[in-house]
Amino acid sequence: MMNSNQSATNQASNQAGQAAGQAEEKGNQLMDQASNAAQAAKESMQQAGQQMQQKAQDAAEAVKEATGMNK
Template sequence: MKSSQSPAEQETARAKAEAQEKRRELMEQASNAAQSAKDSMQQAGQQIKEKAQVATEAVKNATGMKK
């Protein structure tokens, strides 16, 4: 059975499929990187919040404001 596409058309279709797969892979990598950055920022924010709470309690204790 003979293909109805010329060799150039077949090559173009193959290149397009490869480009689409590469795009999908890059989008997945970008999504994973964004999720990782989000998780890191949330963790850092939580650590800062906890340190601020400890510092606030220390100031309250030092100034006698703690009840």
């Protein structure tokens, strides 16, 4: 049979374990959010790069046509 000290110790241990588990879960959630933000930023930068590349190609074509080099 447990005495009151053992019961209080077990209860404190259980609460500490729960707190640690909750902290770990919160950390995992924050890491997921950071990963999602990084992925979104990467995709945005890739899209911007593609748009810039297309504009540069369009400008090069315009110069070729204006100077008659496109023939």
